[in-house]
Amino acid sequence: EVQVVESGGGLVKPGGSLRLSCAASGFTFSRYTMNWVRQAPGEGLEWVSSITSSSGYIDYANSVKGRFTISRDNAKNSVYLQMNSLRAEDTAVYYCARLMTTVTNWGAFDIWGQGTVVTVS
């Protein structure tokens, strides 16, 4: 089964740090661009960051640039999000999502995890 599973969420104080992990299975992870998307309580979806298959291209939403770092380990079929200098407004469910195509670096997201909850308080 093609799936991604997030972990690492929790309660952290403002200014603190947290590292999220996303473990992939059922597909050739090393060929796909991976993304993090978040959803604050009662709010809509916000794209956070993306990393291409070989980590050659990385980008961030302006709201997290300079504070969050995305990385991946293709040998472990995993992608990570290191979150530093956390703020109350970072409170959200964080989803890991796969880009549906391996042909380009941009596209729709076809596989989503169940999400991991981050609470900054």
Place this chain on the structure above:
Amino acid sequence: DIQMTQSPSSLSASVGDRVTITCRASQGISNYLAWYQQKPGTVPKLLIYAASTLQSGVPSRFSGSGSGSDFTLTISSLQPEDVATYYCQKYDSALATFGQGTKVEIK
């Protein structure tokens, strides 16, 4: 940055009604647009990509159209299981911006 604006923000319709949701990009994005469905308490699900291509397994009552800066998602005959919030997303670059969402309810 390109902004995505959906309308309406919510709607209520009867079972069997035709429902249309609009998404407008602040700049042209060709057909680099996707639609997602998020039912209450669940994970977003990809419905349509490339503005009008139905994702595998999605019921044919869903359709998408548009190009450039104006796009629509249509549900031809609303069903009770379609109660959800629908999001558009542009992906013409790595900044994959979502619209604010349209909540669809049954009247």
